[in-house]
Amino acid sequence: MFFAGFMLFSLFFGAGNLIFPPLLGLESGSNFGPAIAGFLITGVLLPFMAIMAIALSDNGLLSMGSRVHRMFGMVFAIIIYMSIGAFYGIPRASNVAYELGFKQVFHAQGWFPLLVFSLLFFVLTYFISLNPKKIVDRIGQLLTPILLLVLGVLVVQAFVKFDNIASSPEGDYVSIPFVKGFLEGYFTMDAVAALAFGIVVINALKDKGAKSKSELVKGAFGAAFIAGLGLAIVYFSLGWIGRVIPKNNSFENGAEILTEAANLLFPSGGGFLFGLIVILACLTTCVGLINACSRFFNEIYPKLSYQAYVAIFVLTGLVVSNLGLNLILELATPLLVFIYPIAIVLVILSLFQHFAGGGKMMYRLSVIVTSIYALYQVLISLGFKLDVLTSLLGVAPFFERGLGWVLPAFVAALVGYVMDKSGRQVRE
Structure with missing residues (x-):
């Protein structure tokens, strides 16, 4: 060890x-x-x-x-x-x-x-x-x-x-x-x-x-x-x-x-x-x-x-x-902004599933919602102006601090978890 x-x-x-x-x-x-x-x-x-x-x-x-x-x-x-x-x-x-x-x-x-x-x-x-x-x-x-x-x-x-x-x-x-x-x-x-x-x-x-x-x-x-x-x-x-x-x-x-x-x-x-x-x-x-x-x-x-x-x-x-260290760090920002939230969600759901169960809908809904927020952050970091999307996604707490995906991902995972459990009970 x-x-x-x-x-x-x-x-x-x-x-x-x-x-x-x-x-x-x-x-x-x-x-x-x-x-x-x-x-x-x-x-x-x-x-x-x-x-x-x-x-x-x-x-x-x-x-x-x-x-x-x-x-x-x-x-x-x-x-x-x-x-x-x-x-x-x-x-x-x-x-x-x-x-x-x-x-x-x-x-x-x-x-x-x-x-x-x-x-x-x-x-x-x-x-x-x-x-x-x-x-x-x-x-x-x-x-x-x-x-x-x-x-x-x-x-x-x-x-x-x-x-x-x-x-x-x-x-x-x-x-x-x-x-x-x-x-x-x-x-x-x-x-x-x-x-x-x-x-x-x-x-x-x-x-x-x-x-x-x-x-x-x-x-x-x-x-x-x-x-x-x-x-x-x-x-x-x-x-x-x-x-x-x-x-x-x-x-x-x-x-x-x-x-x-x-x-x-x-x-x-x-x-x-x-x-x-x-x-x-x-x-x-x-x-x-x-x-x-x-x-x-x-x-x-x-x-x-x-x-x-x-x-x-x-x-x-x-x-x-x-390209130089400063430019590499700058170019890496969109990539990291996109993959990190998704990676965090996958890690947390994997640990949760081990203790409480869950199935594909829990993963799919949560990752889809997280990916939308992550892609939005990438486009913003590249200089795009997305006023309509900002007004829609911006209702989530901590949105202005770059963590707007947290609560929607949690809610989506919870909905998916219930759907997985309900579907399993129907099959049984």
Whole structure:
């Protein structure tokens, strides 16, 4: 159980864990408490629930989605793997390695250094991904404790050297810090990644001797708890650095905040060590994502070999990564706004069904309603004006805060649950 938890933490611990909490800490200021609480719900609690939902399902993510419809299950699984893969997770890992690692050491500027670094990064990623199992295990088991140690030293130094003076909150952190933190947790991708990583945990537990369903569920619970505890500590610590860092410069993202913190706290070479470890951490995360995505697509379309899928994901990641970190984060917003509410609904319904039953109508009605709200948010984020639809959907509570789907999804699930129970009684 401990081994599986450590492995799961290593899978989660990547680029998103590093760059988003510092920016939250910086912008939330004196409202850091409720902001980080909201962030931990989407960044820790939801991934924990997703792992448990996968453990309780017979065929992982495909099984959960197929409860809506077989075609939906396949399409949604593909979207999940593409979002944690070539379109976001992989290029984000490369860019964070560049921002926190390469730039930290060589003080590079402009597009050409990013191109050179990404070429070297993805060539190395490609060759490791061709036969990754032993290499990833060795690097992950050795690297994660070292990275945590360096982050621990960074946080302790921040507590000691930085003045504990919080700035005034900015933007939505002024009025709705908890909701803003909750929505920012989307960008870690941890809850979505958990839907893909859950089956990895199950297989690891089986390799360690777990055989029965109860043993697998208990093992998954323990592993998810260990990984979640580690994530919570890391998120809070990195957020605290952003909260207390001197505001002498303006920062565009969390990578710049951690770079500045490393320079301030380790002026004589410590920044080099920190940058090197970040590069290695992002490299193993990138290898893990490419491995997971390539295996999934090779299973559903085996006419292309695993090695061919590795090449496709590496080339796509290389191209997207050269857009730059800020543009990648901006382009990812519509994708995350769409898939996260649906993923949350699927996870909650899967857990609910295990304890209280339910059938396809519960899933279908809830997912349809959630998808309407999610698609609306995507169109709004792309600049469309939908006044009529806004007036119709806007009657839901928390609509203006981006959570208008919550109550309608709950009502739709409840109606579907009653229909499923009624239909079962009629058949009996």
